[in-house]
Amino acid sequence: MHFQKVIRDLTVLSNIRLNDRHFVLDLMAPDPLPTMLPGQFAQILVEHSPHTFLRRPFSIHNVDYHQNTIRFLIQIKGDGTRNLSAIKERETLNVIFPLGNSFSLPVTGKVLLVGGGCGVAPLLFLARFLNQNHIHPDILVGFRTKKEVSEIESYSKYGNVQVITDDGTEGEKGLVTDHPVFQKERLDYRKIYCCGPEAMMKAVAGLARFHGIDCEVSLENTMACGFGVCLCCITPTDKGNERVCVEGPVFNTNRLNWFGS
Amino acid sequence: MTDLSIDIAGLRFKNPVTTASGTFGYGEEFLDFMDVGQLGGIFVKAVTGKNRDGNPYPRMAETPSGMLNSVGLQNKGVTHFCREIYPRIKNFRTHLIVNVSGSTVEEYVEVAARINELEAIPAIELNISCPNVKLGGMAFGTVPAMATEVTAAVRKVYGKVLMVKLSPNVTSITDLAKAVVDGGADAITLINTLLGMAIDVNRRRPVLSTITGGLSGPAIKPVALRMVWQVHKAVHVPLIGLGGIMNATDAIEFLLAGASAVQVGTANFIDPTVTLKIINGIDDYLQKNNLKSVSELVGALNTD
Numbered sequence: 001m002h003f004q005k006v007i008r009d010l011t012v013l014s015n016i017r018l019n020d021r022h023f024v025l026d027l028m029a030p031d032p033l034p035t036m037l038p039g040q041f042a043q044i045l046v047e048h049s050p051h052t053f054l055r056r057p058f059s060i061h062n063v064d065y066h067q068n069t070i071r072f073l074i075q076i077k078g079d080g081t082r083n084l085s086a087i088k089e090r091e092t093l094n095v096i097f098p099l100g101n102s103f104s105l106p107v108t109g110k111v112l113l114v115g116g117g118c119g120v121a122p123l124l125f126l127a128r129f130l131n132q133n134h135i136h137p138d139i140l141v142g143f144r145t146k147k148e149v150s151e152i153e154s155y156s157k158y159g160n161v162q163v164i165t166d167d168g169t170e171g172e173k174g175l176v177t178d179h180p181v182f183q184k185e186r187l188d189y190r191k192i193y194c195c196g197p198e199a200m201m202k203a204v205a206g207l208a209r210f211h212g213i214d215c216e217v218s219l220e221n222t223m224a225c226g227f228g229v230c231l232c233c234i235t236p237t238d239k240g241n242e243r244v245c246v247e248g249p250v251f252n253t254n255r256l257n258w259f260g261s
Numbered sequence: 262m263t264d265l266s267i268d269i270a271g272l273r274f275k276n277p278v279t280t281a282s283g284t285f286g287y288g289e290e291f292l293d294f295m296d297v298g299q300l301g302g303i304f305v306k307a308v309t310g311k312n313r314d315g316n317p318y319p320r321m322a323e324t325p326s327g328m329l330n331s332v333g334l335q336n337k338g339v340t341h342f343c344r345e346i347y348p349r350i351k352n353f354r355t356h357l358i359v360n361v362s363g364s365t366v367e368e369y370v371e372v373a374a375r376i377n378e379l380e381a382i383p384a385i386e387l388n389i390s391c392p393n394v395k396l397g398g399m400a401f402g403t404v405p406a407m408a409t410e411v412t413a414a415v416r417k418v419y420g421k422v423l424m425v426k427l428s429p430n431v432t433s434i435t436d437l438a439k440a441v442v443d444g445g446a447d448a449i450t451l452i453n454t455l456l457g458m459a460i461d462v463n464r465r466r467p468v469l470s471t472i473t474g475g476l477s478g479p480a481i482k483p484v485a486l487r488m489v490w491q492v493h494k495a496v497h498v499p500l501i502g503l504g505g506i507m508n509a510t511d512a513i514e515f516l517l518a519g520a521s522a523v524q525v526g527t528a529n530f531i532d533p534t535v536t537l538k539i540i541n542g543i544d545d546y547l548q549k550n551n552l553k554s555v556s557e558l559v560g561a562l563n564t565d
Contacts, residue, residue, distance in 0.1 A: 005293040007534065045531065050325040053478060055531060096533070224321050224328055225530035229286035229306075231332045232321035241314050241335060 004034050005099060005227060009092045013069060015085070018150040021076050022118065023085050024061070027093060029068045036063050037102035038126035039218055039250040042072070043226040044084065045094040052080040054224050057245075059122035059195070060098065062154075070097070073151075075118035099226050100249045103216055105133055109190030113159065114176050114204050116142040116196025122218055124151065126193060127158035138162070138189075142176040142196070145169050177203045187211040194218075205253035215253040219244045263547040264554040265540065267301070267521050269499045270422045270447035272383055274301040274356060274522060277555055278512065278540045281503050281526030282307055282360035282386065282426075283332065287350050294533040298354035299540065301522060304386055304450075305350070307360040308376070310368040312338045322459035322468040327478025327505070328527060329457050331471040334362050334391055339372045343379065351381035358424070362388040366414050369401075374418040383421055387412060387446075390428030390453035391475075402428040402453075405440035412444025424501065426450040427492075429481075434488045435495035442496050450501040450524065451492060452485045477527045479505040486518050493519025493560055507535070509542020516543075519560040 010027035017023045043055035062071040076082050087093065103126050111130065115123045120141050130137050137159040143149045146169035155161045163171030164179045172179050176196070181187075187207075194204045195218040208215035221244040223233035228246040235244055237255045242248065265276035279302035285291065288303045297303060315335025322329040336342070342359070350357060359376045363369040369387065376385055389402035389411060401411045412425055425441040427434065429452040438449055454475025459468040467473075485504025493500055502520030505527070506512050512523045528535045543555060552558065 007294060007532075051323075053326055053531070054323050054328060222319060222321055222323075224323075224330070224527075225533075227533065228290045229284060230321070230330065230530055231283075231315065231335050232319075232330055234315070234318055234320065234335070236317075 003036070003040070003098050005096060006034055007094065007096050010070070010095050012087055012089050012091050012093065014089060015087055017085070019148050022148065022150065023074055023076070024151075025072045025074060025084070025087070026069050027072070027095065029070070031068070033063065033065055033068055033070060034098060036060055036070075036098040038129045039102035039122050040098040040100050041122075041226070041249060042070070042095050042097035043099060044072075046080040046083050049079065049083070052083060055096065055226060056080045056084070057099075057220070057223060057226055059218065059249075060125055061121045062125050062128065073118060073121040073124075096226060100245055101247065103193055103218075103250050105130070106135070106191040106214075108135075110188060111135060111137045111191045111193065112181065112187075112189045113137050113139045114142075114192060114194040114196070115140070116176055116200045117144065117148070119196030119200070119218075120151075122195055123193065124154055124158075127155060131158040136160070138181065140164065140176055140179055140181050142166075142179075142200070143170070175203070176200060177207060182207055187213060189213050191216070202258055205256075205258055208253065209259065216250050217253055217256075218249045219251060220249065263544055263552065264556075265544060265547075267556055267559070269501070269521055272356065272422050276301040276540050277516065277520075277522040277543070278536050279304060279356075279358075279501070279522055279524050280529060280536060281524035282388070284526040284529045287346050288353055288357075289350065291529075291533055295537055300355045300536055302356035302358055303353065304358045304360055304524060306336060307334045307362040307388055307391070308336055308339050308342045308372055309334055309362050309364075310339055310371050312336070312341070317470040319468060319470055320474070322474070324457070324459055324476065324478075325480060327476055327480035329459055329469060329474035329476050330454070331469045331474035333471070339375045343375060347379055347381070351379070356384065357382050358384045358386055360386045360388050360426070361415070362391060366411050369411050370414050370418055373415045377419050377421065384424055385415075385419060385421070386424040386426050386450055387415055388426050388453070389441075390426050399428050399430060399453075402437065403431050405436050408437055408440040409444040412441045412446050416445030422447050424448040424450050426453055428453045429484055429488055429504075430456045435491055438492040438496045442498055446498060448499045448501060448521075449492060449496070450503065452481070452488050452504050455481050455484065477505070479507055479511075481505050482511060486514055489515055489520050490518040490562065506539070509539045509546060512539050512543060513546055513558060516555070516558040517560070517562040519562070521556075521559050
């Protein structure tokens, strides 16, 4: 399926700081938004400084086609995201979107969404999309600490949310794979969708494989263009080196070489 | 109305703005954003004799006013290009020029001979300057005798316009330029990326899997301009200049330094429509300066 990619100057409707490291941007388009699916991402141009030369890729956190708004959950990691965190209402950002592929729909049945830190970003859009397709997912979200736990009420609209923190200050204590959800003898999910740090995704993919469950992850390799021409963001798959920005960012973990051959 | 068309070795380009190999795919990826038929030409992604997987991830590091890459000529080989890609792109209404790469003289010759058969490809660009492959590539572009040898060998099997893309990673760019002209080059493209590296101090490791990579973007523009100017004075074949061109002013600088045309590379990653803006910007410049033709700018640098 081909998604028409567009370049637009989007107006900042709001920039809400969630905690020390995270903020949510709502951007409004002047004209109707193109069709987007959960898992897809956008390339945002950060005001040029010598150190923020390239665009920054971000997962689409949510979309509102009635208001023509698109939402991003962003973690401050370097100069680019720090500059972006200071943007004010009514300023504009140049954005290329929607890019990449999307999570696939399961035929029917129980599904689990697992997000870690800022990796929860595409899962809100996914949870809503699953809901629209009559699936009520279990959602497990992991954060470092209570101060970073956010937007739980948003996820709760679409599924059963469970929280785990590294330090146990909210919900269960430990990594997402330590959560009781994964401690059952037999997991009865039809599919697990996962996004977060690579070590976390590999651990979740390993558990999914052990239980014979289909698992999709969203990768965030560094990239220059975001639309398939620079060939910088590749990941080895069963079809050779594939582009995370076009053939991904979502991959079924059976296609990645995470478990050796 | 100004005349933006230019001539390179008998090949007429509708304007001097083309896209650099490895930054524009096969053109198809840009169809959502622009009409590629408005371009002077597209230098398509490097083609080698056989499939190449390229280098491992990570292949990219953002650097001040530029980026390093170590893609390593990932492509599916010349047969795949001829059978699968060529039929899809051959009707683009612009000059399609194939970047020909290899590890041996024989491989360059084989690929060039295959591309010679493709009717809609009026020229090739011999890539003797890729810094990211272990064998061949830049090795041919840093030793004048080898540059002459590979150019002459390809010249024997390639009947259309033969361009050679030079590496800046040399002591004397003019020696290399003369060497490829001696080998039979019709035109010279310069410059490819500058060899560089980036270090992650937290991990105390190189950022790129290959340790070193090719630097592109505005960071290299002054070096590229200097080399275009030097080569323009040293040889009498047309030049295609590139290196950090982000806007029309940058492009005009290259034309003044002696380039008959320019390639836009890294800027395509940031603004996929930047080439159209550059074409319009050159047209505006000509009008404002009462110039009829863009060819009046080529080598018009006043150094008195």
